Amino acid sequence: xxxxxxxxxxxxxxxxxxxxxxxxxxxxxxxxxxxxxxxxxxxxxxxxxxxxxxxxxxxxxxxxxxxxxxxxxxxxxxxxxxxxxxxxxxxxxxxxxxxxxxxxxxxxxxxxxxxxxxxxxxxxxxxxxxxxxxxxxxxxxxxxxxxxxxxxxxxxxxxxxxxxxxxxxxxxxxxxxxxxxxxxxxxxxxxxxxxxxxxxxxxxxxxxxxxxxxxxxxxxxxxxxxxxxxxxxxxxxxxxxxxxxxxxxxxxxxxxxxxxxxxxxxxxxxxxxxxxxxxxxxxxxxxxxxxxxxxxxxxxxxxxxxxxxxxxxxxxxxxxxxxxxxxxxxxxxxxxxxxxxxxxxxxxxxxxxxxxxxxxxxxxxxxxxxxxxxxxxxxxxxxxxxxxxxxxxxxxxxxxxxxxxxxxxxxxxxxxxxxxxxxxxxxxxxxxxxxxxxxxxxxxxxxxxxxxxxxxxxxxxxxxxxxxxxxxxxxxxxxxxxxxxxxxxxxxxxxxxxxxxxxxxxxxxxxxxxxxxxxxxxxxxxxxxxxxxxxxxxxxxxxxxxxxxxxxxxxxxxxxxxxxxxxxxxxxxxxxxxxxxxxxxxxxxxxxxxxxxxxxxxxxxxxxxxxxxxxxxxxxxxxxxxxxxxxxxxxxxxxxxxxxxxxxxxxxxxxxxxxxxxxxxxxxxxxxxxxxxxxxxxxxxxx
Amino acid sequence: xxxxxxxxxxxxxxxxxxxxxxxxxxxxxxxxxxxxxxxxxxxxxxxxxxxxxxxxxxxxxxxxxxxxxxxxxxxxxxxxxxxxxxxxxxxxxxxxxxxxxxxxxxxxxxxxxxxxxxxxxxxxxxxxxxxxxxxxxxxxxxxxxxxxxxxxxxxxxxxxxxxxxxxxxxxxxxxxxxxxxxxxxxxxxxxxxxxxxxxxxxxxxxxxx
Ligand code: SF4
Ligand code: FES
Ligand code: FES
Numbered sequence: 001x002x003x004x005x006x007x008x009x010x011x012x013x014x015x016x017x018x019x020x021x022x023x024x025x026x027x028x029x030x031x032x033x034x035x036x037x038x039x040x041x042x043x044x045x046x047x048x049x050x051x052x053x054x055x056x057x058x059x060x061x062x063x064x065x066x067x068x069x070x071x072x073x074x075x076x077x078x079x080x081x082x083x084x085x086x087x088x089x090x091x092x093x094x095x096x097x098x099x100x101x102x103x104x105x106x107x108x109x110x111x112x113x114x115x116x117x118x119x120x121x122x123x124x125x126x127x128x129x130x131x132x133x134x135x136x137x138x139x140x141x142x143x144x145x146x147x148x149x150x151x152x153x154x155x156x157x158x159x160x161x162x163x164x165x166x167x168x169x170x171x172x173x174x175x176x177x178x179x180x181x182x183x184x185x186x187x188x189x190x191x192x193x194x195x196x197x198x199x200x201x202x203x204x205x206x207x208x209x210x211x212x213x214x215x216x217x218x219x220x221x222x223x224x225x226x227x228x229x230x231x232x233x234x235x236x237x238x239x240x241x242x243x244x245x246x247x248x249x250x251x252x253x254x255x256x257x258x259x260x261x262x263x264x265x266x267x268x269x270x271x272x273x274x275x276x277x278x279x280x281x282x283x284x285x286x287x288x289x290x291x292x293x294x295x296x297x298x299x300x301x302x303x304x305x306x307x308x309x310x311x312x313x314x315x316x317x318x319x320x321x322x323x324x325x326x327x328x329x330x331x332x333x334x335x336x337x338x339x340x341x342x343x344x345x346x347x348x349x350x351x352x353x354x355x356x357x358x359x360x361x362x363x364x365x366x367x368x369x370x371x372x373x374x375x376x377x378x379x380x381x382x383x384x385x386x387x388x389x390x391x392x393x394x395x396x397x398x399x400x401x402x403x404x405x406x407x408x409x410x411x412x413x414x415x416x417x418x419x420x421x422x423x424x425x426x427x428x429x430x431x432x433x434x435x436x437x438x439x440x441x442x443x444x445x446x447x448x449x450x451x452x453x454x455x456x457x458x459x460x461x462x463x464x465x466x467x468x469x470x471x472x473x474x475x476x477x478x479x480x481x482x483x484x485x486x487x488x489x490x491x492x493x494x495x496x497x498x499x500x501x502x503x504x505x506x507x508x509x510x511x512x513x514x515x516x517x518x519x520x521x522x523x524x525x526x527x528x529x530x531x532x533x534x535x536x537x538x539x540x541x542x543x544x545x546x547x548x549x550x551x552x553x554x555x556x557x558x559x560x561x562x563x564x565x566x567x568x569x570x571x572x573x574x575x576x577x578x579x580x581x582x583x584x585x586x587x588x589x590x591x592x593x594x595x596x597x598x599x600x601x602x603x604x605x606x607x608x609x610x611x612x613x614x615x616x617x618x619x620x621x622x623x624x625x626x627x628x629x630x631x632x633x634x635x636x637x638x639x640x641x642x643x644x645x646x647x648x649x650x651x652x653x654x655x656x657x658x659x660x661x662x663x664x665x666x667x668x669x670x671x672x673x674x675x676x677x678x679x680x681x682x683x684x685x686x687x
Numbered sequence: 688x689x690x691x692x693x694x695x696x697x698x699x700x701x702x703x704x705x706x707x708x709x710x711x712x713x714x715x716x717x718x719x720x721x722x723x724x725x726x727x728x729x730x731x732x733x734x735x736x737x738x739x740x741x742x743x744x745x746x747x748x749x750x751x752x753x754x755x756x757x758x759x760x761x762x763x764x765x766x767x768x769x770x771x772x773x774x775x776x777x778x779x780x781x782x783x784x785x786x787x788x789x790x791x792x793x794x795x796x797x798x799x800x801x802x803x804x805x806x807x808x809x810x811x812x813x814x815x816x817x818x819x820x821x822x823x824x825x826x827x828x829x830x831x832x833x834x835x836x837x838x839x840x841x842x843x844x845x846x847x848x849x850x851x852x853x854x855x856x857x858x859x860x861x862x863x864x865x866x867x868x869x870x871x872x873x874x875x876x877x878x879x880x881x882x883x884x885x886x887x888x889x890x891x892x893x894x895x896x
Contacts, residue, residue, distance in 0.1 A: 164761030169770040180752070180763040
């Protein structure tokens with residue numbers, strides 16, 4: 001630690017910190033453009049000037065100047081102000097000053113700092129330079145004349161995204177930011193460029209000119225497009241979500257958000273189910289809630305309990321799943337399943353189905369084996385954490401993958417192959433990588449759904465567990481056995497026991513004639529083509545997709561933005577989101593509809609409102625009592641399946657189209673366009 | 688990069704055998720993990736190969752991706768370097784690249800005359816243009832570090848020194864005939880030794896051979 005005195009305030013900061021960090025520790029705000037605390041230091045904008053008493057050159061850029069014991073720093077003086085004013089003047093020489101038509105207006109660093117350090121008029125009489133805008137795909141709008149060459153975007157793609165797509169070409173006053181080829185950016189994190197760019201050079205294309213930042217109201221929420229549980233902020237105007245931004249949470253997403261989470265928002269308004277429908281004489285007709293609830297209740301009364309089944313989809317909140325499970329169980333059926341993909345889990349211990357190392361814990365690991373997963377698509381933000389660890393200069397981080405590689409993982413890996421047989425080889429110690437894992441102090445294994453949705457998943461799971469034990473991945477103070485989920489609702493579903501109990505039927509059994517009434521709670525991804533025409537389908541959800549068109553009754557529901565919900569991320573972290581807007585038309589939060597149907601059926605329900613429902617939830621599973629990360633029980637060791645055999649076919653990736661994985665993103669025009677450009681690039685307009 | 692250059696970009700580029708041999712030598716100079724440092728040298732290899740193949744020394748965009756692949760870096764990193772240095776031509780140029788130094792010593796010694804002579808002999812009107820016959824491209828460059836023998840006209844990689852308008856015209860005529868004369872000083876001078884006889888500030892001009 002070094003003691004530094006900032007404006008007379010003594011602070012202690014770790015050795016190697018920058019003067020800027022010391023100033024922040026002393027509560028002083030230092031203006032900056034190029035410095036970003038998650039990116040490497042460039043020190044090129046010169047806005048962060050401070051004075052250091054006794055230094056050879058007293059004015060230094062604080063972001064790139066390391067602290068020294070006993071240093072005296074002044075953050076405000078006439079000299080400093082003059083320096084900052086000059087910097088500002090230089091930056092504005094070529095800036096177009098088009099704030100009135102700039103989407104960054106109101107939240108622009110340049111604008112804000114011009115208030116403090118800008119001259120009221122320009123002394124510059126020469127022509128300004130203009131830069132040709134660059135095409136970066138359907139998500140990022142560029143106005144490159146506004147760029148102040150801070151290079152944050154270059155550093156972001158280089159360091160965080162790992163795609164190294166942007167660069168600075170030419171030099172001096174001609175410097176321009178550009179991708180090598182003008183095509184859609186390939187990173188799944190590209191939307192963060194908008195946040196990272198301090199000016200209006202990179203802004204959101206799909207929502208260009210839709211709002212002004214000061215018109216928006218914020219609601220805290222949780223992203224549901226994957227199981228990372230990214231903390232987000234929904235920005236609302238009227239009854240519309242105008243923008244989704246990440247919230248800072250160093251334990252989960254740092255300050256990043258995946259493109260799907262950010263840009264699916266137009267899907268919230270399209271193809272919505274906004275009123276109840278009942279199928280009469282083969283045709284869906286509009287109905288009132290009272291009629292619909294009675295209709296469903298009457299139907300449920302007529303069937304045998306064990307012929308009722310419920311499937312929960314990937315976006316469901318824990319409240320709705322619990323209410324539905326309670327109802328179905330209350331009617332006497334054990335047929336509930338939240339695994340649309342029929343994945344195999346061992347739920348005897350919570351540690352067996354969550355990401356035990358925790359996302360932040362990735363930074364402590366020193367070797368990683370990924371089996372049947374491609375985190376870049378299944379959890380882009382988590383993948384950025386792996387990359388961050390990999391980039392760390394202090395310690396090596398060897399990474400190996402077993403399974404299909406649909407793309408570049410964004411860091412160097414040892415691709416062992418695609419066959420599950422490799423697990424056996426690792427177990428037998430026949431593979432060089434096993435030594436790396438064994439020698440590591442905190443080795444990690446990530447088991448993904450590419451390995452869990454196969455007929456031999458139990459074998460893979462247990463052998464992987466055995467491997468984890470063999471390499472010492474699970475110990476008192478380190479748990480390196482991880483399941484990576486990509487469905488936001490899955491861990492909560494497992495925590496609540498929304499899986500077939502006892503004689504209960506799973507998704508496959510239910511679809512293949514196991515039930516006469518099937519309640520599909522947002523279950524949009526199950527293949528229902530083999531469902532018998534006699535089966536009565538209750539579809540409850542927000543988007544009219546395949547399942548809704550097959551439904552006999554449609555109960556319109558709320559998206560994650562329209563309800564207060566509990567979500568458990570892949571780590572087992574319980575998080576709450578808040579209701580930002582109202583559902584469209586007559587759509588209602590799912591749990592309340594389920595509750596009403598339960599009442600109509602006189603099923604005993606120990607809850608009447610959200611509060612008591614959440615109370616009940618903590619009784620069902622105490623992990624819900626506390627928001628945040630719950631310490632998971634240690635994964636248990638091998639069961640009997642470890643002797644089984646693997647199937648021949650290779651481990652394939654679970655996500656074939658990153659952009660279209662759920663009903664919201666499938667309804668989004670932006671996501672559809674992205675998908676078309678990425679997966680059928682010939683269609684890309686020559687720009 | 689201009690509209691024009693987008694149309695003339697070749698669809699592909701592969702190193703020929705000669706280039707491969709050069710690359711092997713170049714890469715041997717760097718530790719394997721630091722081979723990205725060879726980017727400038729490799730861009731020269733590209734430019735020279737283009738000269739051999741098309742009589743025009745320039746670096747097409749596809750070649751940048753080829754270099755990037757070879758060095759295992761992102762193509763935009765190569766693009767950055769290629770655009771940073773004026774020595775890399777990003778569009779096709781004439782068979783001979785006439786580069787007149789216009790920095791102060793050369794200018795004092797008459798570089799303006801050299802420029803005029805170049806323009807007259809080739810029909811080029813402005814810097815950056817290529818003559819109609821495609822033989823010459825004229826550029827102005829900054830100090831070539833050979834001020835002792837100013838003014839300098841650099842043709843491709845070679846320096847022609849102590850130029851005059853006459854020697855420039857003659858040189859261009861010879862080049863047009865496909866005759867590249869020996870480079871170096873165009874007058875009675877050995878390397879950058881004094882004209883005629885060697886002498887130092889302390890001695891009279893006398894023969895010290
Ligand atoms: S585009 Fe934005 S982030 Fe990138 S260099 Fe310019 S100002 Fe900085
Ligand atoms: S913030 Fe320090 S130089 Fe830019
Ligand atoms: S000024 Fe022409 S070579 Fe130095």
